[in-house]
Amino acid sequence: MPRRSWIGILCFWPGLAQIWTGQEVLGLLLASLFGVTLNMAIVARWVWTEAFGVGWADFLFAFAALTWSASFAYTVWWVWLCHPDRHRREIDRLFHEAMEEYLQGRWNESRKRIERILAMDDSDADALMQLGTILVRTQQFGPARRAFRQCLEQDGGSKWRWEVETALARLDRP
Structure with missing residues (x-):
């Protein structure tokens, strides 16, 4: 159901x-x-x-x-x-745009789109994972840790467990 x-x-x-x-x-x-x-x-x-x-x-x-x-x-x-399901098409469009911006090195533009997704659905594990990755790229390590940990707490976050734990281990190394 x-x-x-x-x-x-x-x-x-x-x-x-x-x-x-x-x-x-x-x-x-x-x-x-x-x-x-x-x-x-x-x-x-x-x-x-x-x-x-x-x-x-x-x-x-x-x-x-x-x-x-x-x-x-x-x-x-x-x-x-x-409800986030009502905005699914818009969320998918924004996610694809964010990925394009990220791959072209425009991390701030990518982050803006990811943050719009999270405003519509704060439990989107894929968006949280991408936000954490963007924050690592822009050397914002504290917010990146929070985004990765929040990703793990979501229902869909288990598929990112290995990547998140690896990223958090890298962030925790001196």
Whole structure:
């Protein structure tokens, strides 16, 4: 099942889709807000009815529904407009242009294209590997190490493991 479909399924519980896509803080806030309001509404309606004034249970249920609706709408919007799969054709075009620029020795132009790719999909292991290579060429060793390590952390980074470890070993030598 494609990643985009999983995100669509996860959007039915506020915060799960955001946590799964790397937006942990937003996801935890949404999940906490929804969970607290839903639990309080249930307690106010059926468990501890005398503790809350008239109308509080309805207000809390409405607030929980509003939280759920807002989270659902945001997730659907993000999957529809912002998900990296939607930009795949543009990412592929930019990657080919970046490779051409790199092979012609225009490393700064290549880096700009790679950074545009990473703005659209910060988990693109191929772009991170290329960024690390460009940064080594331009003698920016600290950022190169970070790019290589981030490449290894991504799902597709395992195919670059040998190259990244070799590059990091070279960078760590005096």
